[in-house]
Amino acid sequence: MAPLLAVIGAGGKTTALRCLLPHLTGQHVLLTTTTHIYPLAPPHTRLLLTDPTEPALLDALRVPGAVCAGRQAEDGKLSALPTALLEAARRTADLVLCEADGAHHLPLKLHRADEPVLPPQTDRCLIVAGLSAWGQPVAQAVHRYALHPRWAHDPVLPVGAEEILFCIHETAAACGLPPRQVRILLNQADTLLSAAQGAALAERLTAEGFSCRAGSLQQEADALAAWILAGISAKD
Template structure:
């Protein structure tokens, strides 16, 4: 097994966004742990909503200067920052995307990890018009999808917002493996809706030793379909440490 940063070393001033389904939060937390082991300074935040971290403090700022001063006052190499707390869901709310450029200028010595999409624990989805919420300064996007999206009996079992999916795809009893791969490349799919100019890698999550060979086959089919749309496919499991079985490209 390998670390994420073995393939994608974190760089100061770099912004990486995480979108898709099936493990964004656990992947980000795993990368944060890897970064801490190398004393790499990280600002962790969101453009949507995330649960507060369990074992560290977070900074809130409903004004950009308030947020900047809050981050500076902590003085830690790891900061989770957000706009406010949603009292209903007890989640941290993301701040406006226009703030990111200012934060990059104020904190050039940090790398930024951004959760930029939501999926309510499912493994595949179709984007709405306003999704994903990516800052223009994003350097790389990591797209997650769960292995179970390709192996479950019925696609609706693992599809976030199945009603939206039905607007674009026929109501079939069974979707083949190729059908499921094609969903990611739909105009509103997890891969194709990301701007072409941004570097993209897909993380095939929830893979085990028992499903590794099948995951390799799926990764190769994804790369064949992707052409220039993907830099590669990471195969792994965010509940393992290290998290990555291999990187195929």
Template sequence: MTKGITAVIGSGGKTTLLRILAEELSGTVILTTSTHILPFADIPLLVTDDIEQVRRALALHRVICMGTPAAEGKLTAPALPFSVLADAADYVIVEADGSKRLPLKTHASHEPVIPENTRKTVCVVGASGFGKPVEQTVHRPELFCARTGAHMS
């Protein structure tokens, strides 16, 4: 995987992929979002706009999660720019898309929210949605049908 900022977009499995990448990569890793994400239960969470605090946290923990507290226990984008985080860690992995926990997704015109200076973008698709009704498996099913010619059941 390329060092720097990686955006993970799409649907079912993004958060799991972030966790797996953090475990598999050697070097320091910041997990974060450009939209919304739930914090990881077993990964230290850092909420700060102080880059020195980030560096100290990465010296203690190879992997940290960063963001700004939001509604329903979720996080939004961190206070520090992604490019600043990329200077502090080997890898900044950004969940750059939301899919309402559904396995498939159709992007609206304002999505995905890929940070500037992203070096790699990975698109995830949840195969568990294949062969199932559009309205049960696709985030934005009306948009999906309009773009593909599919019909809701």
């Protein structure tokens, strides 16, 4: 069964998935979603399949390269494959990458009880949080901010270290996996100030037992991708 890496949170999930693909050349990779995702078509992937049959998807996965697949959804997005088809794909692929959350393009997120939508037997969960939230009002930076009672009462509260940590801790709890199966990426450390802020947060999260990095997927894609994939990029 192919290992499955799920990506949740906010502030760069799809970018993270796109950055992983060049590091998987020669492997049989399925890129999909349990929620909704804008499809990654060639040249980012080898092939894009919409509403594939099981024979078509499995045949595609027998050829090296990344296949992006899902069911047709609104606004040009893809939605989740049927569970049985995803399981069949895991028996054929070397690795499955799955976007398992949505954040309406905001850098942070809180979750309803039915979120995130991790596939069964997820091997690793990458939590992404966007440092661009720092200093913004929670109402403008946090998807579903009103799930936090104080933030609902004070939507102009500026995001700082404690607010970012709260979102990350809430996301880690929502995913339900032990820290050893979780990677936390503090993305959007694109300036000296945001890099310093991210490094301080990463130190705190590392002390809690998480594998955490602060960095920029725009500037450090290769190094961050290697860290995300370490130990999971080969079929068991």
